Amino acid sequence: MELHKITVCGGGNGAQTLAPLAALRLGCDVDLYAPLGDEAKRLRAGMDSGGGLEVTGTVQAQARLHRISDDAAEVIPGSQMVLLVLPAFAHEATLRQVASFLEPSAWVGAIPARGGFDYCAAHVLREAGRDDVAIFGLQTLPWACRIEEYGRRVHVLGVKKSVTVAGRPAAQMKGVMPLLERMMGLPMRPASSLLSLTLANTGQIIHPGIMFGLFGQWEGALLEQAPLFYQGLDAEGAQVLEGLSRDIQAVRSRLSEQLDLSEVEPLLDWLLRAYGEAIGDPATLHNAFVSNAAYAGLRAPVREVAPRRFVPDFSARYLAEDVPFGLVPTRAIAGLAGVETPVMDRVIAWAGGHMGRDYLGRDAAEARIPQKYGLETLSQLIAFATES
Ligand code: NAD
16 A cells, blocks of 8 residues: 555644654655644744754654645545544544544554543544544654754654554554554554553553652652652652552453453563663662663653742643543453452542542543443453454
8 A cells, every 4th residue: 555645633742753754754745734723833834934844863854744734624635544643632632623534444543542542533433424444553652752943843862663553443454554664664563452552551550650659648848859750769669560560460361361462561571671771770670660771860740839949740741641541541441351450549549639530430431431432341342342
């Protein structure tokens, strides 16, 4: 399959990295859909003033995009592939905006998928009468990247060695994987289903788990600086990460008779595989985290409330994405499987308290749980995950 035109949805770091790379590597038209605020206008202004969007750093490219718009009707028609490079909380609204303009048998992919993307996407597409549209998700954004000058230049700090991908219908993934590999410039590891990707998402363990480790006992005292995020993890915090990983492994074992969940690794196994030689001391999970050179110097999210006085930023992505689009969907799947998740419950209750949400009760359906999209029993969940 050759691609003639694709559309990237989003106007942030990831979208401004992917769009020029895809244009160069695929040699096809790349449109950008950026409906938020005046982003489309600012992106067009950047594009008009130079030779196109520039990517610098570990990966380098410069390319002009075909068209940039805040109107889905202008960019989605004619796109064989539509890529959502957005925080997970923008997926559903964006899918609703683009659904009716999608080409017959187009592909819609989320980069990264986070948890429960498949439940939400299948539901929105079905409501729009678009069961012909296939979906896929990548486990992570392949790049650590930051915009340097909006609409002009984005800097890539690092690239993953490989990225796991899953899709629905799974059988069609064979045709898409080579295109994704060309576009991203790295190998794709196939996972058997998007359910596997939801459970294998390690961000849901690491980000809320470390926030809990760092700030679980925080009672309002002002901080003089942001603590180191990964290297600030203590032995007790590492036990929380181990507990979250154990809860997920319990779900994996319960469902493994019915589904291939081999991608759902214990956290330490994943860490050693993903970071390899960057880890100085792999003896324990705690040692592996604090000795990982790739994590060195990164600090926890904080807000400055007075000169050089800080409080933890509980509105940061580490909770805003990884709890409602990570831990809560996983816990809901565990619930359908009849598996208890004591550590996850503790972290979700704590995070929800700081986010003003009762994700274990009243506000569960604000998260991307399967039950919200009509999957109410384990057999429905498994039938959905294995539909071809
Ligand atoms: P970002 O913060 O740059 O994205 C913000 C953009 O998303 C906005 O500029 C807007 O274009 C869009 N957006 C936000 N809310 C929207 C809404 N309600 N409606 C429509 N559009 C909306 O995010 P990013 O850095 O590009 O990250 C994208 C995803 O990749 C996130 O899930 C992030 O956690 C993940 N990720 C990013 C990095 C990185 O280095 N940037 C690394 C790993 C994972």
